[in-house]
Amino acid sequence: MVADARGATPAGPRSAAVLGSPVSHSLSPVLHGAAYRALGLEGWTYERIECDAEMLPATVEGSPAHRIGYSVTMPGKFAALQFASTVSERARIVGSANTLVRHPDGWFADCTDVDGVTGALSAFDDLSASPSAVILGVGGTARPVLAGLAEKGATRVVLASRRDNAGPAAECGRELGLDVATMLLTDLALPGEIADAEVLINTVPEPGITEIVDLVSHARRLFDVLYDPWPTSAGAVAMAAGIPVVGGDVMLLNQAFGQVELFTGMPAPRAEMADALSAALGR
Incomplete structure (x- = not known):
C-alpha cells in the first residue's frame, strides 16, 4: 500500500537505530543524537545495529516497544521497502527505503535520500529552475538522485554506466517524468554531454571513479554523493579546476532532517545537526 505519513511525537522516551552492514562507520547516531538533545x-x-538484508525483517519485527523507527543503509534498503506495511509514493518509484517508521498498524517506509539530493542541489546557489544533469553510475543511489532532480524541476538527464545496464534506472527516471538518455562511460560523446549539463553527479564509489575521474574536468558543477574521506577523487579534480563542488555530507545531513521529523513529529533542528556533523567530520 502506498501512503504519505508523518509520525506524531510519542509520550515518554523512545529509541531509534540505524540498520546496516557494515554499520560501525555510520554518522547517523551523531545527527539524531544532536537532534534529540536540541529538541529536549x-x-x-x-544506536547502530549490524544487520544485513536477510536479517532486517526479523530485526524489525523483534523491535522493543520503545523503538519508534529505523534509518536503513545498505544492504537493507530494498528489504526495508518490501517489509513495510505502507510506503510513500517516492519510495515506491525509487524502489528502496532508507527510513522505517513505526505506526499503530505496522511500519511505514519512506526514502528521505530524495530530500538529501534536493538539499545538496540547493547548495548550488546559481542552479537553474530546470537543471540538466549527467549522472555517473546507475546503481541504487542513482534512483533517489533521479527523484531529487525531478523535484528540482529537471527535465533532461543522461545516465552513464560502465555496462549496458541502465535500463531499470532509466525506467525510474521516466516514471518521474524525466527525459532520460543513456550512454556508456566510454562513449566519446560523454565529455560533451557533461560540459553541456548544469551539474555532474557522481554515484560511482571509490576506487571505480578513479578510472574515469578525468571526466570531472568537463563539468560546470559537481555533486559527489561520496564524502569520506574528503576530498574524494572526483572532488579533488573539481576543486583543482575551480569547479563548484558539493559533497555527500550535505546529502547525508539533509536526508537526516526528514528522518528526525518522521520519528519525532517535530521540525528538525537543522543548525544543531549541521554543527554536529561538521564536528564529527572535522571540517
Whole structure:
C-alpha cells in the first residue's frame, strides 16, 4: 500500500537505530543524537545495529516497544521497502527505503535520500529552475538522485554506466517524468554531454571513479554523493579546476532532517545537526 505519513511525537522516551552492514562507520547516531538533545527529548536514544538484508525483517519485527523507527543503509534498503506495511509514493518509484517508521498498524517506509539530493542541489546557489544533469553510475543511489532532480524541476538527464545496464534506472527516471538518455562511460560523446549539463553527479564509489575521474574536468558543477574521506577523487579534480563542488555530507545531513521529523513529529533542528556533523567530520 502506498501512503504519505508523518509520525506524531510519542509520550515518554523512545529509541531509534540505524540498520546496516557494515554499520560501525555510520554518522547517523551523531545527527539524531544532536537532534534529540536540541529538541529536549530527554531519554531518547539512537544506536547502530549490524544487520544485513536477510536479517532486517526479523530485526524489525523483534523491535522493543520503545523503538519508534529505523534509518536503513545498505544492504537493507530494498528489504526495508518490501517489509513495510505502507510506503510513500517516492519510495515506491525509487524502489528502496532508507527510513522505517513505526505506526499503530505496522511500519511505514519512506526514502528521505530524495530530500538529501534536493538539499545538496540547493547548495548550488546559481542552479537553474530546470537543471540538466549527467549522472555517473546507475546503481541504487542513482534512483533517489533521479527523484531529487525531478523535484528540482529537471527535465533532461543522461545516465552513464560502465555496462549496458541502465535500463531499470532509466525506467525510474521516466516514471518521474524525466527525459532520460543513456550512454556508456566510454562513449566519446560523454565529455560533451557533461560540459553541456548544469551539474555532474557522481554515484560511482571509490576506487571505480578513479578510472574515469578525468571526466570531472568537463563539468560546470559537481555533486559527489561520496564524502569520506574528503576530498574524494572526483572532488579533488573539481576543486583543482575551480569547479563548484558539493559533497555527500550535505546529502547525508539533509536526508537526516526528514528522518528526525518522521520519528519525532517535530521540525528538525537543522543548525544543531549541521554543527554536529561538521564536528564529527572535522571540517
